[in-house]
Each structure stands twice: as structure tokens, then as C-alpha cells.
Amino acid sequence: MNKSDSERIATVLEKKGFQPASKENEANLIVVNMCSVRQSAVDRVYGKIRDFANLKSQNSKLKTILTGCILKKDKKNFSKSFDYIFNIKDLVKWLNILKPYKNYLEIQSKYSNNFSAFVPISNGCNNFCSYCVVPYVRGPLVCRDHKGVLEEVKNVIKKGFKEVWLLGQNVNDYKSPINHESNSRIFANKLEIDSRVINFAKLLKMVNSIPGDFKFFFVSPHPKNFSDELIDTLAQCKKFGKYLNLPVQSGDNGILKKMNRNYTVKEYQRLVKKIRKKIPGIKLSTDIIVGFPGETKKQFENTVKLFKEIKFNMAYIAKYSPRPETAAFKLRDDVPLSEKKRREKILRELIHPVK
Secondary structure, rough: OOOHHHHHHHHHHHOOOOOOOOHHHHOEEEEEEEEEEOOHHHHHHHHHHHHHHHHHHHHHOOOEEEEOOOOOOHHHHHHOOOEEEEOHHHHHHHOOOOOOOOOOOOHHOOOOOEEEEEOOEEEOOOOOOOOHHHHHHHOOEOOOOHHHHHHHHHHHHHOOOOOEEEEEEOHHOOOOOOOOOEEEEOOEEEEEEOOOEHHHHHHHHHHHHHOOOOEEEEEEOHHHHOOOHHHHHHHHHOOOEEEEEOOOOOOHHHHHHHHOOOHHHHHHHHHHHHHHOOOOOOOOEEEEEOOOOOHHHHHHHHHHHHHHHHOOEEEEEEEEEOOOOOOHHHHOOOOOOOHHHHHHHHOOOOOOOOO
């Protein structure tokens, strides 16, 4: 999503008369698109500040912008280091774009390559996992209408792209806003959704029906509401690339509860079994956080056990770092960095890469 956001920023800047510079020392404007989700990304921004100061001493016209997913604390800390700071969701408002976009996702991307196209279908999240800042920096879930998504996919296929990646913080929650309210009604104190509502599974069917030689993928789904309808749809879609990133985050129920993930290890195992049965040959990756506050060696061993059982083809392993504004920030970060690195190394050795 960060890369996709950068492509949209590039589109806006070029429309406003800017041209890409091949090197930083040739630029009159430098935009840093950061992500406060991990401290390591924030640290990299700190590492660039001195470089920018040196460049400004050589070029008085140089201006710098910091955007992306920025926590309030980081905004304050960087306030004197950049000329302008704003969150990515405020891109349209901040740059005063004349065309009345509802949100920045409607801006056409300046794709960074001609093989894989990133197509966002939503922005923000309503899940509030205890370690994650996304709901605080990107805000609540906002979905693009399916017509806009399909139009963008059709355009990139016409241009010859071979891969389409549908993006969202939780793609499972996708519902097209077109006629969404009119297709919902209150019945017996429960919200019933009319079958005409375009959910994620229906969107994938529509993408699959677009003519052309391409494969589609998506990131990231949440295990808690990965429905049978979605599994059946993927099994039927010939253009699905048979690769799935299914974040588990931990193999221990106690840690999953503290993370507010709303599923158990057994439920995750059943889901994986169901997916592999319906979609033979699918490649599976996951996201893991090691060293979450209070994670004991025994709890980590439960994650090791899950890794050995599932045999993930890829894993994105993060060492826990406290994030201000999250629920987990109130917990003591009591797992030493050396132990986090040890646990990361153990899990990396258990990955089963595709040969």
C-alpha cells in the first residue's frame, strides 16, 4: 500500500507541473512517504534528515514533504525537519486538487513498472489489533466503489500488465459503497445485507471475468472472517494466482487474545486446511510478530509448532516494537531485542520456499 500511495503522489505532482528527478541533489522537491507501523521505518526517516539539511545548504529552492501514515508523536518530532507534513488520506485536500475526488484512492496511479499493478480497493481498518496503528493513522475503513476498481483493472490489463494486486488493510471487509445503504435493511434487530451488495468475493468474480492474460492477487485478508464464499470463489477463479498471504501473527492463543485478533490457533489451522483442500497447490505466506509483550519461550514454541505444521512458503517476520496510541503500548516491552532476533532466526529456518 505504501508503494501504491507513492504512485498516486507521483501522479498528482506531475499534474501540478513537477518532473521526476533522477537524484536527490537534482530535486527542488523531495517527498518522503513513511509508515509509522514499525519503528524501523521511522528510524530510516531520521536517517535522511541530515542528508536533506545538506542538500538545502546547496539548493535554497529545495522543499521537503513528509506524508504517509504518521502518528501524532512522529508528526511532532519531525515538525522542524520538514517544510510540510500531512497524512496520506489528506493528500487530495492538502494539494488542493481541482477535480472533486472523494478520496485519494480515486487518483490514477503512475505505475512504477509495467508488469505488476497495485490497485487499492479500500483504505483504513476497523479491527484495532492491539499492536497496530493503522486505524489511528489511516482512519476507519473506506471502500472504493467497485466500478472504479474494475475500471482501473481493465485499464492496466489493456496496457499489458500481467499481475494485478488488490490492496487493503483488510480486504475481507470490502463492500462497495454504491447503493450499499439502500441495499441494507433492519430486520429482527439485525442488519441484513441484500445479495446485490458487492462484497469482496463478488468483486473477485468481476475481476476474474475481465478479458486478458493476467493473474490477480490480494493483500491482506484477516483470518477471522475469511468466509466459505470467498474460498469457493477463489477455487473457481482461473485468474487467481494461487498465492495467499494469511497473517497469523502468533501461534499461541494467549498472545492472539492480547493482540485482539479474534480467532484461535485451531480456527486458523481449520481455515488453512479448508483453503488447501479447495485450492490444491496454493502457496501460503504469513505475517508474524515475535517478542510481543509478555510472550514467553513456551508461547513462542507454540508458534514454532504451528510453523512446522503449516509449512509456510514465505513469512514476513517482525520484531515487536511499541507503537504510541495502540493498546499494546501500555504493556511492558519485556522481551529483549537479542531474544527477538533469536526467535526471528528460528522461524526463518522453518520457511519452506517454493522451489
